[in-house]
Amino acid sequence: MRVLVVGEAATWLGGLQVALQTETNVTPPVLRHVDSVATPDWVWLRELPSRRALVLDESVARTPAVHTLCAIAAECVPPVPVIVVGDAGFPDEIIRWLQAGVAACLPWPNSVARIRSVFDLAFSGGRFVPEEALSALLVLWRQEALGEALPLSRLPVFPLGGDKATQLAESALLGISQRQYEILALLSRGLSIKTICQQLVISEGTAKTHVSALYRRLGARNRGEAIYIAAQRGARHLFET
Template sequence: MSLITVIEPHPLIRLGILQLLSNVEPSSSLKGEDYSSIARDTPCTDESDLVLLSISSFEDVHALTTATERVFAPKAMLLLSDSSDMPHSVQGLPPSVAGYVPKNAPPEVLQASVRLVLAGGSCFPMRPNVANSQQSLLTHFKPVNWQIDNERKTKAANANPESEMLGLTPRQYEVLVLLARGYPMKTVGRYLNISVATAKAHTETLYQRLDVHNRNAAVYEAVSRGATLGWPSIGGPQQSAEA
């Protein structure tokens, strides 16, 4: 059982985040803390698999992440920021920092980011190559809406390069994209206009082709191979190290 710790100074926000994450990993244990928890002199006895650390300013990010690392020794840390953009000048963070998500991001973005980081991936924005360097992470997370058949076919056609790279059919890739967003099998079937049984069959096949056994591992394997799964701002470990 994995332990997820949420460090947020505002009680109501902390409670909301905990409720939001309650269905992300059924086998996970959730714990809420405020900033007083990282001011302790002694380390916490329970090592967290993931710490979601709230930061109000990137000016304080080094002190907060260092203190969190010392007290909780997390396997991974995900920053929850009041800002939509993490400055590329921020360096020297603990190696456990695996990404950040703006607090105003949609709930499914936070849930998907948590799943990805728990699976061993990272969630950093790509270093921009054009003038739109101030684009927020949020602009790259677009909810999937394939209820209109023509739009769905267009998206499937655009996904062909990634589906071919992963050794998946376009339909299997569509299923993987929806699974990456945390949708249950019934919702996957509804979006793609297929039965739940067919969605499950596609899921089992794509697991076999990616040589994995569950949703999180499939997402991480796809991202590790260079797939974006419709999220240009999510990169694997190598990409995030270059950012």
């Protein structure tokens, strides 16, 4: 196996090498780390007909270079899967990466079993999407099926990108439901009720019902008080995204 790693990757490069190491009698994976890809790097990656992958640090995936790298990787014979590794970001970012040609988005840190399974899936031509992005993807597919595809600027940007356990813990800390937590996070961004309805694909009446229940649970009279109370109770993750 040959893996060309592009970008910073300082925090996870060693862990990736260890995770991809298989049985002792099998040739270990060879990782080549570069800041940017040059022609010799593509030649090196194409030399072996066996398993090969182009791995991008999230910092590279967030630049326009991701489109060029995915296009070149797709032209290889056989095509080289592109995998983004790091703090996998918001669902709208992940959707853009998938549209560019990325095969998998691998949050880091992750278990050895998950890392190997994601690479195996990419090698077989499949795609991997983190759990946090599935809701946004389902909304996008629903809109496409109805012939009402949203432009990228309006794709759902769910505030729950990150550790699911932390999100559930914070909603429990505040004594609110997970849906109310989502709405509170969107309110903290300054979004209007109408925009929140578009983000969460709910009616305005449903959104207002959730907001009223949220205020009652927190003992708040308005948006500002709700945000202040949540911060005072220690809901730090709420404001990180």
